[in-house]
Amino acid sequence: MTSADAIVLAGGRASRMGGVDKPAIVIGGRSMLDAALAAVRGCGEIVVVGPHRPELDTGIKQVREVPPGSGPVAAIGTGMSALGAGAAPWIVVLAADLPFLTADTVTELLRRANESTTEAVFAIDGSGRPQYLVGVWRRDALAATLARLDALVNQPMKAIVPTETTLVELPGTADCDTEEAVRRAREHLASAPLTLTEARQAIGAALSPLVPYEAALGEVPGAALAAPIVAAGALPRFDVSAMDGYAVCGDGPWRLRRDIGFAGGARPVGLLPGEAVRIATGAHVPDGTSSVLRDEFAAITGDELARTPDTPIRADIRRRGEDQHVGDLLAPEGTPVTTALRSAAASVEITSALVRGPVRARIVMTGDEIRSTGPLQAGQTRDSIGPVLPDLLAGLGVHTVDRVHLRDTAHGFDEMLTATAGFDFLLVVGATGGGAADQLRAALTRAGARLVVPRLAMRPGGSTVVAELPSGPTVLGLPGNPFAAVAVLLALTPTIVAARTAAPTPRGIHGPLHNAAAITGPVQRVAPARYTPEGGWLGDGTVRTAHLAGLINRDGLVIVPPNAPDGTTVEFLPLPR
Structure with a gap:
């Protein structure tokens, strides 16, 4: 998406909502401004036009139209001035009042723009209404149109919309400009399942980073730097x-x-x-x-x-200092503490640093029928997933504090959700569905938790829930079936760790799934897979979720898009060894 720069409009009067700061309204665990910024994350330069927001990343330019609240045309003009001439041929213009916006929306607009000969491409929302503040403009055309106007203040959008445009009907482009629209959006997002991409975006935007502290780097595997590391000594120290x-x-x-x-x-x-x-x-x-x-x-x-x-x-x-001089940047803030970082830091006389993490987890196994030790009684099932979760979490950079068992009672979760000292991550296996014994969701509501992911549009794993407790810990509620629990754990935990340690979003592993057509379905699926000699993977078409036997002699899992043909590029989740 680097062929485009972006202008995000985050000001305005919000007159229909009593003048509130509309972009800051939180819907589905993130503000509408965060939704817009996540959608344009792949753009080159990003300008936010509106009141200054100190919480934004320093790489984002912030400007204000003059006078404030002088309309979208004036705001676009201010954003264009901040971007300057630039090299990117396209400008993405988004209003920060679209809670359902995703990066896929912007990607599709840019794709259509590259195929079109018109000067601008705009989205059409579900009601058939063009959304002129969800669009992509040719940079030179937008600059020329703005230059032709005598004044930009209080101009209607029709003053700059080209005569010939391309309109694309896209989901998630309805705006929220009334209190009723915000209420409906919140109700929808409170229950609507998210795709894996949407869930990761919501987690990255909503979870609070851990408090930084000074630590010896050798003692905090899985943490991330809370401040840059600069060389304290030259490397080499001498010729x-x-x-x-x-x-x-x-x-x-x-x-x-x-x-x-x-x-x-x-x-x-x-x-x-x-x-x-x-x-x-x-x-x-x-x-x-x-x-x-x-x-x-x-x-x-x-x-x-x-x-x-x-x-x-x-x-x-x-020669002395040819690799590092004193004061040279070795690693920026957010860099995970790995063996390579520890070694490189030691080589320039750095053994401790300001860090966040590692994330500390409490594992909670639920269900009266689950038994960890001793002989099984009538109706009981062996806990086959709890004992291996600490090893899986360690491979994902998470330190397990303890593992407990919770009986099925109406208010069994209440104390667990309030007694949260000593851990940052509450991993709950089971009790996430809608059955009589599934109490986690109601308990999260009673605890005042902020819902981040209500459900996943993925099979298996649809009953997953992610929330943040008022006391700070992240709650990840996993399905009770072992395979589904491991699949979701591998898919979401790296994003949770990155959000809590303020590290960059993890890079995914992608490649061809040679037999995708045999696995795909109407919704996103996850299946065990093994490497193939020619590269890529072969996945298993049949998955038994009640145990992990399907992971024996497999290299990892593949995330298969809906209705995927053979050879589709998929995401691969390696199994920690």
Whole structure:
């Protein structure tokens, strides 16, 4: 989407709603401004026109039309001025009052724009009404139209809409400009299942980051940096030999001295022109060294060293600071604490940093029929998923604090949802459906939790729920079936961890699913899969959800779009080992 820049209109008078800050209204766990920004996340430059909002990312430009509330045309003009000439040929213009907006909407508008010869492409909402503040404009055409107007203040949108446009009927483009519309949108989102993409977007926008603290990097795997790391020392700390060989001064041949330079040992005394000294990889080269002659390029006769004929001339010296100087950025804020980061930080004298996380989880197994230990009684089932969840969570960067069992009672969850000290992530297995024993949703309502994902439009896994408690922890309610629980865990936990640690959205693994047509259905599906020699995966067409036997000898899971043909590019979720 980098062929486009974006203007998001987040001001206006909101006269039909009593002058409230309409873009800040939260619907479905995120503000309408957050929905608009998530939709244009792939654009190049992004400008928000409206009152200053300190919570926005510093990479987003913020400007205000003059005078404030002088209409959408004035706001678009202000946004265009902030963007400048720019290289992107398209400008996405969105109003921040569309709670159902997604990145797919903007992607489709841009696709149609690239296929069209008109100057602008606009969405049509479900009622058949063109939405001129959900559109894509040719940059030069929009700039020229604005320049032709004598004034931009209080101009109607029809003053700049081109005579010839392309209109595209798209879902999720209805606006919320009345209190009744907001109420209906909230009711819809409170129960409407989200696609996996929508669920991840909602999680990323709604969950609160953890509080930063100083920690030794070796003690916080799974955390993320809460501040950038800059080099405290140079790398290398001094000029060192890059190879085993000979430190030489000047052109050869050289007189070979008897002393030797070892890594970590005393630095050899300085070289005079025509001298050479034996040296090991990583050793501090002596003063006067002009290059290091590799062993394989060296010819020795008595005390005389010469270069073997027809060998390349190379310095083979790593100079002080050539990788990092003091003060150089090593890793930005949000970088996950991995083994690579710990090693790189140690190499520039950094062993501790300000971090968020790791996310600490409490696992709650529900159901009177579930038994972890001891012989099974009539009607009981062995807990086959609880014992493996800590290992799965560890592979996703989550530290398990404890695992408890909760009986099926009308108010069994209430105390659990309020006694939340010591963990950030409450992982509940079961009790998420609509049956008589499924009490989690009602308990979340009583606890005043903020619903983030009401359900998933995915099979299996549709009964999933994600919420944030007033005390801070994230609640992930998983289906009780083991396979469904693992599928949702792998699909959503990396996004939850990224949101809580303020890390970037995890990069997905994508490739072809060779037998997609045998697995796909009318809604998104998840199935076990194995790698194929030619690349991509083969998925299992039949999945038994009551146990994990289907994951034996499988490499991971594939997320299969609805009605997908063979060879469709799908997302792959590797199984932690």
